[in-house]
Amino acid sequence: MSTNQQTLDLDRAHVFHSWSAQGALTPFVIAGASGTEVWDYDGNRFLDFSSQLVNINIGHAHPKVVAAIQEQAAILPTVAPAHANLVRGEAAARILAKAGPTFGKIFFTNGGADANENAMRMARLTTGRDKILSTYRSYHGNTGAAVVATGDWRRVPNEFARGHAHFFGPFPYRSEFWSDSPEQEAERALHHLERVIVAEGASSIAALLLEGIPGTAGVITPPPGWWAGVRALCDKYGILLIVDEVMSGFGRTGDWFAWQNPELNPDGVVPDLVTFAKGVNSGYVPIGGVVISESIAHVFDDQVFPGGLTYSGHPLAAASIVASIDAMVEEGIVENAATIGREVLGPGLHALAESHPMIGDVRGLGVFWALDLVTDRETREPVPAATIGALKKELMDRGYLPFTADNRIHVVPPCTVTAEECLRALAILDEAFTAVEG
Known part of the structure; x- marks a missing residue:
């Protein structure tokens, strides 16, 4: 019979844990x-x-998602990404239906970090520019460029990627701008952002990478006017807007995506690229992806996209996405x-x-x-x-x-x-x- 102690003994003997000094760990057993x-x-x-x-x-x-994974494992447990596979196409169609009509394709990845990696790559190739701006209060993943786009302490020992700069986003409770209202915080944060854009060289900036709601940084809900102001600055300077919905997407905010929430985004601002991952299927099987606008997808009609992953659109993960989104709709889970x-x-x-x-x-x-x-x-x-x-x-x-x-x-x-x-x-x-x- 399995025990907590047996599990801990095996873990401490053989498992190397993330973001931790290993010696003093006593992980919680599930x-x-x-x-x-x-x-x-x-x-x-x-x-x-x-x-x-x-x-x-x-x-x-969730029984419907578990059953879908089991059924797919008996039909086709894996397939190379170069082939066409029905469940992968169905998963992409389900996601696009929730993202809206301006989006046309899904590039599947293994998780959120490489979703952000590939979104940044698409932005650079589309614009011909190099630099990515992101906030100090952010987390975008633990791969080469994603961790450097991250703003928190985890970036510092990992700064090996080029072409990144950071700025302070709005945070009314702990304002960097001496603001006395959410509206003033948005106004001053947008002024700061534009000054950073100009100082960094607007013509060198490919994209702004922002979380729908900064999650690990503190569930920092953006104040009124923020998203409209960001979109206006992106349009003014020819910069693409990437929204990282890895944590905030697929029901977490009571919407399919945080950027669709009418309280946070009353102006209906739409990003150019959206990244997603663990929330789309609750992490039952690792997967992530980039939701690509029609205009950016067409850039690669004749130009080769220089990226790919062995497990892109893995059929077990795709089946879990289809089952998850269908169950969320049928059972009113987002509502x-x-x-x-x-x-x-x-x-x-x-x-x-x-x-x-x-x-x-x-x-x-x-x-x-x-x-x-x-x-x-x-x-x-x-x-x-x-x-x-x-x-x-x-x-x-x-x-x-x-x-x-x-x-x-x-x-x-x-x-x-x-x-x-x-x-x-x-x-x-x-x-x-x-x-x-x-």
Whole structure:
């Protein structure tokens, strides 16, 4: 019979973990999962309000997706990307139907990092320019150019790619621009962005790479006017707009893509390229891709695209995409995420903040939220790492699996989460904050 200890022993003996010093690790053991719950071999059950890496949008072990993978494995478990395959075409068609009529093709990749790599490559080849601008508060993946496009600390020891520059995006709660309103934050951030474009040389810039909502950086919902202003600057200077929807896409915000959310993008701004990955099939099988506008796709009608991947559009992954999108439509899962955010999680987290002074800010929508924790609400000084560690322990002890980053707790359950599960989670969060504060 399998045990937690057996699993840990094997892991510590043989597995090298990402983003970690290896010596002191004690990974959390997961033996199985269903819906919004995971469990270990000792029978302990946890509400998964991390969605693992904020990607289990359809919930754990959704039977329709599992069945689709099993059925495809019996028909054709793998196929080279140069061949035509029905399920790959169906997956591409499903995604394009949600992206909208300005998009025409899907280039499939293995995950989000290489989706961003290839989107940047397409932008460079289309424009004949080299440079990519992205924000400091961002994460775009851990491959050569994607990690350099990333703005956070992980970029610094990996800066081997050329042609990247960074700027500060809008963040009303922790403004770099001394703003006193979201509207002013957008105005000043756009002024800063234009100054960076000019200073870097507008004619050298191929694309802006921006997350639909910066996720790992703190679920930073863009203020009114941001997307319209970005699109206007791109059009003014002949720069392409790439939107990274790896974390924010496929239901997470209560929309198929964050850039389609009418609250965030009331002007209906449309990007030139969209990247996606784990959310499209909840990571059941690794896959990612680039949603390509018709105009950019036509650039490569006669020009060779110099890129490819052995597992591009892998049939098991493609089958899981078709089943996931169909189930999300049939079961109203995207609508559920929007309703949960509007009626349960949003009000519940704001009520939690009223009871706990440590919660300085509540940000988010759909099932994509962050609690920004502070030692003092006036100074907005972030809580130390020890406080996050203590909160994580209290939450885990109560059967809640959290997603933590810096001084924040991200509240990011599957899009299938129920109101009852959210109320349980809110009660656990209340207890954990009370224990740490008291």
